[in-house]
Amino acid sequence: MMLTNLISKRETEHKRKYPDVELIRLGIGDTTEPIPEIITSAMAEQALALSTTEGYRGYGPEQGNQELREAIASTVYKDLGVEWEEVFISDGAQCDISRLQMLFGSGVTVAVQDPSFPAYVDSSVILGQAGGLDEHTCRHANMVYMRGLPENNYFPDLAKTPATDIIFFCSPNNPTGIAASRSELQQLVDFARKNGSIIVYDCAYASFISDESPRSIFEIPGAKEVAIEVASFSKFAGFTGVRLGWTVVPNELRYATGSPVIMDFNRIVTTCFNGASNIAQAGGLACLSKEGQEALRSRRERYRENAEILLEAFKSLGGARAYGGKNAPYVWVEVPREGRGSTPSSSRRSGWELFDEILERSHIVTVPGIGFGPGGDGYIRVSAFGHRGHILEASARLKALLMP
């Protein structure tokens, strides 16, 4: 990714300039806490079983092992009436997003939150849905950008949003860390129903929700007729390198022709995918056991506390506004040049300026918000997925900063 390259280039330059300084990386949203042993043991056992005649397994179903599909349906979607046949096991949310894009094809119109996780736009570009990029506005001609603003909880103004075939919606949102409320999601579902849109609901951070915000789009009445949910073990269980996720395509979701979307997705999965690793799937099953869930809870709590520490540290910067942290381990920060109060564009720092200033003065790597869409400019995203020691050190450095 271009952005990653630009960030590493600046990192390298910084290390050359300050060879003795310890850099703290709060950029990429990568997990750092070990996976609970009850889960890794299950994977090790599955791996060893593959060297025995009784335990050896070859191809599994492309849609995933039934046991894991059932466990997801009965634990994650306990009271939501999701059938195990509607759950497709994947090797991660990002991979399923592009498999969904293959399902939709190049002839659809697509809306994304602005800011949001760049994989939606990037995969739209690859499929040929996006249209040309305007270098000045950083927008693709054929994409609909649903701008989020802090005063609206980063929920888009749907009254001003044109109808599209597909709506990518990420909650809790990456990068803002903000979860949509129940009434906001109800508006979104109603909007999609009215327009005949399909919502691709990315809830990769759902397990971090600490308030009453819905953890699944299927908590919203009517959602099964308009939404696909993409979920992941990556952040939930530290499986970023193990690779495991799932996607729910409800039987109720139909094209305008009446034909069920699940049949087409099944075709994509059986043609373009051959199932997630059986070892990772054994790990997923252990995550959903009572003991696994218990072990993961404290791990998640740790990241959440990290986010609180960072949120507080950024809020201490003169004039800074910091969002998120409560329902996802991301903090989303804006620091106007002129101190507290309004931020007319003359006094705004661009995201890169803020990135550079924080890097230069506190040796902390973040991500400039522009990487998440034009609406992200002026912000940085800070990841709370680091080790506690680094988070505390970052907090101390930030608190010592006096932003002009």
Added chain:
Amino acid sequence: MMLTNLISKRETEHKRKYPDVELIRLGIGDTTEPIPEIITSAMAEQALALSTTEGYRGYGPEQGNQELREAIASTVYKDLGVEWEEVFISDGAQCDISRLQMLFGSGVTVAVQDPSFPAYVDSSVILGQAGGLDEHTCRHANMVYMRGLPENNYFPDLAKTPATDIIFFCSPNNPTGIAASRSELQQLVDFARKNGSIIVYDCAYASFISDESPRSIFEIPGAKEVAIEVASFSKFAGFTGVRLGWTVVPNELRYATGSPVIMDFNRIVTTCFNGASNIAQAGGLACLSKEGQEALRSRRERYRENAEILLEAFKSLGGARAYGGKNAPYVWVEVPREGRGSTPSSSRRSGWELFDEILERSHIVTVPGIGFGPGGDGYIRVSAFGHRGHILEASARLKALLMP
């Protein structure tokens, strides 16, 4: 897959009709021999390391761990000058075939061997390259079918093949089990160079080659300028359920514009994929160690002997012609109705007829050749990836058969 469903339906009916008979499944090409312990131990160790602070790893590079990429470059492509940066680790060949299709997009023309592994046509259909299906000829309007015939070693007649942007070529071929010779592959490379085509060379079965046939397209002079190679640990190491493969995109491969294909593939991999499971990658590295390769050799030998047993058994059927087996654990069989000699179409059994007859009379499940393209009709594919006991029992049943 339609075909799989049709086969399981017939299987279920057969079991209802003959509840006490032991069915032998030589259909799907799935491995059955356990993975050597030296390899599963490496995976178990990697899994357990993820529960320690020192051993935990999150996201790896989307292109795969450098150590594994280097090991593939230096062992599989020892004298062929493949750089580790040209090797992309995948979760299997089938997945990378569809990522390559995303790279090519819908606007390309595509040629496939007939018969061949159905994923090429199926993914072309999904991408919109294939055009409508003629139900009578079983051909898609926009695909070029390169017919293989036994008298030509199943190598297509290139003089009669129209130029296309993309050529999928599988050697050793699934389903025929036949590997292309060096001079045939040289013809193919020359043909692609002349026409500006890109060859997608699928060598998932290369490790089974027992004669002088090339194991990599890059053994052919000039291939790096026209070919991408898709390879897999699935059959090589029994990783069908573990999920690991790789694709080589040479730096020398350029579009007509001069722009390198590897840059675009890198973009697809970083946007639509997030790397293979780190546990599977640890297993891949163990496969390529000296001890790992040694342990895999005897396992492979076992499948090859199975293929010989089946080849001989089928050859004993009156008038049958059986191919393959020597360079891939598939046997490709035709049994004319009229006994030995020529097979005018009146005397040909269709693949389904042959499938049904073998199932009915010897309780062995195979795959009708039509599943691999119109050129496969009249044949069945028989997999030698079963346990030795089943292969011997199948052989005994076949030898007792008198085909009319």
